[in-house]
Amino acid sequence: MTGGGRGPAPAGDAAAENTLTRPPEPDVALLEIDNLQVGFDTEDGLLRAVDGVSCQVDGGRTLGVVGESGCGKSVTASSILRLVPSPPGRMLGGEIRFDGTDILSLPREELGRIRGREIAMIFQDPMTSLNPVFTVEKQMGEVLRLRFDLTGEPARARAAEMLSTVGIADARSRLSSYPHELSGGMKQRVMIAMALLSEPRLLIADEPTTALDVTIQAQILHLIREMQAETGAAVLFITHDMGVVAEMCDEVAVMYAGRVVEQAGVIEIYERPRHPYTKGLLMSVPRKGQTKDRALPTIEGVVPSLLEPPKGCRFADRCWHRKRLGEADRARCVDEDPALRSLEGGRVACHFPLKGDETPPVEPPPGAGLSDPVTSDGPPPGTGVE
């Protein structure tokens, strides 16, 4: 099933295997995020949404950033283009370098030149990027004018061509549409068309297909991959969907409570997760052929408050693996903050990384012990309820 028990790759997958395991380029990466710290001022104090995140993406590669709501993945992505609203958001430290330039200390005008030309971003809600009062042609034309100094009929032709590429039928006539005249899936495609039109060197995709149906999602994912193959762009892909990560990414960073807890190549992450959170996350999703006769593994409890994060491992109180350790080791998890350290090609922030066979517990069979109160799923962080 999960973990190490997977068979060999089916024949004909050799090419895919190759791209998946290709080692990263040795020189400086296109995007480097180094010890990023972002906070939000709230009534209850400073909430450290991103607390020391480091990762890199190279041209032609896709880094997936995964985690559940509130883990800081979207804030990390928004920080790259300095889109975190301030106030209440605040940069507390760290560096983000794009092609060697420190973005966080760049004057606004210079950032504007990078944004929309070298770096493009797509969101779950297409109306974040589309302007409701302008036609599709006007908005796409603006991208082409800024990026390639292209105007008039050539711009129009290029825009129409890109609309067809993203699967919009009758592209020429769609150019004169306003966003509200388009379906949700079509708006999403127009936004993606605009992002691809600029031929960015870095594409940041923040849950771009989460609101879409699976058949449309498949089309959009395919499109992003084709664009990448053609232009060699780097892609930073933010998602909560473990299926989408497997489909899209070369490298995966798993985030939890504002930190990266594990980072490794995509095959490693799926077949040999080292952090108990990663493994729990992977096993919570029903697998093909799994039926309700066997309960799904769950991760008990909730994410700790980021107003006052625990001093040790942030996952410790929910960790199923920790429960199986001796008393001294269990205490270490609570007392000592595990650093993100290198381990066999990947990186993991755990004092006692998994070796491979351990699996999270499965609840008692459904139907048994229903009258026992389950207190595991506690209140949301920061509400002040016990």
Add this chain to the structure above:
Amino acid sequence: MANELRGGNGQEVERTGGELILQVEGLKKYYPVRGGVLGGKIGDVRAVDGVSFTMKRGETLGLVGESGCGKSTLGRTVMRLEDPTDGRVLFEGQDLATASRQEVFQVRREIQMIFQDPYSSLNPRMTVGEIVREPLVVHRLGTREEQLERVRHLFEVVGLEGRMIHRYPHEFSGGQRQRIGVARALALDPQLVIADEPVSALDVSVQSQVLNLLAGLQRELGLTYLFISHDLSVVEYISDSIAIMYLGRIVEKGPVRRVFDMPTHPYTRGLLKAIPQPDPRKRRDAVPLTGEAPSPVSPPPGCPFHPRCPFAVPECREAMPPLDLVQGSSEVPGEEHLAACIRKDEI
């Protein structure tokens, strides 16, 4: 006596066996489209367009399809939250489509609903205890003390502590709120629960907790679920049977294992192939289905899927194919594998 609270300790329940609990026949729900100078009716949105299916007591029927396919409208029409345009909904033999308000009110004890959004479906001004108790008050079941005792019991059943009943919804996490929604749905001890995207708004680790809860309750209480979702892996896990909708119609239905292993309708095949697998060695290299579903205001003639169908032939434009037995299907009622495609046995 109607005042009794049944199923208090989950002991009695004798609701197994394969008899039919729900029979839906030719159900239609159209919404008028208005336009023109006088705002007159210029057409219909055919949200549900002639749907028939049956459900066995104690089973879970997963109803899947993409946005706009009519699955939520179907659920609401079965519950008579919407008045059907045509067709019959037989719940234990009684036709809800033509039932009076009073009759519908009585049947509401037997059919309850769980909604997607645990944030907006709970009244923020009521304590969660009041929320769960409300159906008992509306149906005047038991004394106040009996009701409160029932509410505490329900809290335990869904895995919350009884002492939490005096709190307000905002004090709970998403997963806990969904548990409260489940407790409310169970208050009247229903037989059929219609769950409309009940785990779609939850993080995966919480999602698995709620799925486990629903599966456990079904076992313990003999519940029948109509489980509406766009998430095929969740539906595969929780369901015994599955029905796939496209543009207001069921295009395929059958036992869940058989449909997932042998999808027959070209739409089902595309849909299943479109799910990204949580396995980086199983990447797709092609797009399984191109284009988007057409508008339900002006569905294409014949089979509504033919404009996107890779197997379409000219005959597909001519008539709507009936939902028929697939070759090799069981003929036992409720176990049939059905598909609405004229080429189902050759492609």
